[in-house]
Amino acid sequence: xxxxxxxxxxSAFLTTISFLPQTIQVxxxxxxxxxxxxMYSIFTVGVAFWxxxxxxxxxxxxxxxxxxxxxxxxxxxxxxxxxDVKIKREKNxxx
Amino acid sequence: xxxxxxxxxxSAFLTTISFLPQTIQVxxxxxxxxxxxxMYSIFTVGVAFWxxxxxxxxxxxxxxxxxxxxxxxxxxxxxxxxxDVKIKREKNxxx
Numbered sequence: 001x002x003x004x005x006x007x008x009x010x011s012a013f014l015t016t017i018s019f020l021p022q023t024i025q026v027x028x029x030x031x032x033x034x035x036x037x038x039m040y041s042i043f044t045v046g047v048a049f050w051x052x053x054x055x056x057x058x059x060x061x062x063x064x065x066x067x068x069x070x071x072x073x074x075x076x077x078x079x080x081x082x083x084d085v086k087i088k089r090e091k092n093x094x095x
Numbered sequence: 096x097x098x099x100x101x102x103x104x105x106s107a108f109l110t111t112i113s114f115l116p117q118t119i120q121v122x123x124x125x126x127x128x129x130x131x132x133x134m135y136s137i138f139t140v141g142v143a144f145w146x147x148x149x150x151x152x153x154x155x156x157x158x159x160x161x162x163x164x165x166x167x168x169x170x171x172x173x174x175x176x177x178x179d180v181k182i183k184r185e186k187n188x189x190x
Contacts, residue, residue, distance in 0.1 A: 007148045014141025021133035031129040038116035046109025053102050 009061070016065045019072035032080040040077040047073055104156070111160045114167035127175040135172040142168055 001009075026032055047070045054062030096104075121127055142165045149157030 004148070004151055007144060007151070011141055011144035011148050014137055014144060016141075018134045018136075018138035018141055021137070022131035025131045025134075026129070029129065034121070034124065034126040034129045036117035036120045039113045039120075041113075042109055042116070043113035046106055046113055049102060049106035049109060053099070053106050056099055056102070 012061060012065045016069050019069055019076070023072045023075050026076050026079045030079070030083070032076070032083045035076065035080050037077075037080055037084060040073060040080055044070065044073045044077050107156060107160045111164050114164055114171070118167045118170050121171050121174050125174070125178070127171070127178045130171065130175050132172075132175055132179060135168060135175055139165065139168045139172050 026035070047066050050062065050066040051070055054060075054066055121130075142161050145157065145161040146165055149155075149161055
């Protein structure tokens with residue numbers, strides 16, 4: 001492995017693993033109020049596209065990194081959608 | 096441009112641009128309560144590493160995508176740190 005390959009590997013590891021603390025925080029606190037629905041919608045679709053791209057070009061690093069990110073991002077997005085739907089329903093009950 | 100190149104371009108565009116609505120939301124609402132400090136710390140460092148990686152291998156797409164993401168992620172991280180420091184100070188005043 002060259003130094004450049006190691007740098008690429010570390011970069012991919014950091015940007016992938018960074019979504020783990022956010023996922024844990026969302027699961028623990030159930031709070032998604034300041035998370036952007038648009039961000040997680042676009043991001044999750046984008047990561048899914050990266051995953052398909054990785055599968056087509058047969059790059060294991062791209063596949064693994066984006067598979068992990070896709071799972072983490074999907075959990076965050078699901079919790080965000082669940083909370084937003086819940087808040088909307090509660091508002092409708094009040095009105 | 097081949098179909099695979101277009102897929103890669105669209106993927107990079109989506110995962111990059113996804114941080115724009117989160118940045119706008121954070122600037123507008125000033126609310127970062129449910130954002131993970133660990134996520135944005137690790138993610139911003141990771142994107143900076145990607146940027147250096149892009150510069151070294153001379154890949155314009157990697158450079159541009161990560162430069163934009165770095166700016167957006169830095170704004171979110173700065174606001175998160177600012178709010179957390181503010182909350183800590185207010186708590187100290189109360190205690």
